[in-house]
Amino acid sequence: MELSCDPAALTPAAARAAIRRGEITGPTTGFCAGYAQGNLVVLPKALAWDFLLFCQRNPKACPLLEVADAGARTFAQFAPGSDIAADIPRYRVYEHGRLTAEPTDVTAYFDARQDLVSFLIGCSFSFESALLEAGIPVRQIEEGVNVPMYNTSIPCAPAGIFHGSMVVSMRPIPHRLVPAAVAVTAEMPRVHGMPIQIGFPEAIGIPDLARPDYGDPVTIREGEVPVFWPCGVTPQAAVMASRPSFCITHAPGHMFITDVTNAALKL
C-alpha cells in the first residue's frame, strides 16, 4: 500500500531515503518543515584548501556548515547515515568550468576517484522560514518564483585561486517590518545572518532591480524597501570563475536536507 504524504511532514532521513531511491527528483522547497537545508559544493582535494580558506574568509556569503573528509560520502555531523552522492534530487557536474551533466546521482563520480571533498553551506531557506514565522512576507515565495540575486561591487576576500564579488539576494520588506527582518536574520549567522544593505542598491553596485543577475525579478510594492542579504551563490560563482578541473554542486533549489533544525542553527 502506498501512502500519499506531505513533503513538509517527512523526517529528513525519510526524505533523503526517498531521494536516494529516485522517488524525488524535483526541488526540495517546503520539504521537512523546520529542518535546515544546505548548498553542496564538491571539489578535488587539490582545490579544497583554497576553497575552505575562501569560505572561512567570507563567512557571511559562504557560511560553512560541514566539510567531509576527502573521499567521504557522509555529512556525519549534520546528517549521520547520509549519502552525499545520492541524497540530493539533482546535481550539476562541471568539468573545466563547463556544465557536463545534471544527474540525479553522482555515485559513479565518487567511485571513480577518492579525492573528492564535499562542502555543505548554509542556505537562505532557513532564514526565510524564520521570517515567515515572524510574520514577515517573503515575496518570491508569494509569487512562486526564484529569489532575485545580484552581483555586487562588494569584494570577497580572495583565497588562492578563488576570488570574486559578493552575490546578494533581495527581498522587498514593508518599511515597518525592516527592523524585525534584521533582528530575525541577525540571530542566524550560520545561514547568512543579517542584511548587508537596506534600501540603497546603487551603493553596492546594483544598477537595476528589475534585472537580477540570477533568479527572477519580484514586485516591489509602495512602502516596501529592497533588503539585501549575502547569498550562497557567492561561493558557486567564485568556483565557476576559477574554471576548476572538476566540480559537483546541487542543481538550484535541489538541496541537501539535514537532520539539524533551523532553530538549532542559532545555538
Next chain:
Amino acid sequence: MELSCDPAALTPAAARAAIRRGEITGPTTGFCAGYAQGNLVVLPKALAWDFLLFCQRNPKACPLLEVADAGARTFAQFAPGSDIAADIPRYRVYEHGRLTAEPTDVTAYFDARQDLVSFLIGCSFSFESALLEAGIPVRQIEEGVNVPMYNTSIPCAPAGIFHGSMVVSMRPIPHRLVPAAVAVTAEMPRVHGMPIQIGFPEAIGIPDLARPDYGDPVTIREGEVPVFWPCGVTPQAAVMASRPSFCITHAPGHMFITDVTNAALKL
C-alpha cells in the same frame, strides 16, 4: 621625552608596534580596552588542512577568526599591517611535540621556511570583558590568577591527525546572575559563545574542581555555581597530542591584539 601610558588606552596598532620593538614582553591582559585578542597557532602547510577541518568541526572550542595564506605574516582582515612573527610578546616553539624555545620574536623561523600557516583563534578575554560590563564577576581576574581549565569527557569531532576532548574553562557565577552570563556570552559565538555546562562538572568528566588540568584553582563561594565554557586550549591540546613536526603558539596570556572590537565580533 618618554610618556608613561596606560596599556588599556593604547590603540592595537600602537601596542603591536611596541611589542614588535621589544618594549613589551609580558602578558597582554588588559591591553587595548575593547579590542579582541586572539590565540595563535602556526603549523606547516602539510598539517594545515587537518587543523582547519578540526577547527571547522569544533567551532565552539576552536572559533577561527582568521587564517593567513601559507608563508604570509599578516592577519589582513583582523590586523592590517600586523607582523604575526613579531607582534606577540612571547611565543612558544615546539618541535616534534617538545617545547624547544620561548622567544619574543619568531621571524627567523618564518624566514627559514615558506610553508607556515598562521591561525588566529578567538579568546575568552573578549567575553570576559562583556561579562564585566554586564556586572558579572570574573573570579580569576579578582584573584589575580589564571582561569582554571579542565579536560572533559566531551569528545571533539576528529579531523585527520587531530583529535581529543574538549577543554573547558570555569568561572563561578552567583546563581542569580547565571541567566545573564549565558545570555551575554551566547551573543558572542566567535569567542566560544554560551556555556557548555552549568553546575554539573561530573556530567562532563570533571572529578575535582580544586584540581584544574591547566591554570589555577579559584574560590567558589556560597551561592555560586560553576559555569563551564569551551576553551581555546582545546585546539592547542589537540595539536600537542599529535606531536607535530613543527608548531608555534603564543605563550599563555601573551596574545595577538587585533584591530577588531569585541562589539564588532557580535556582527
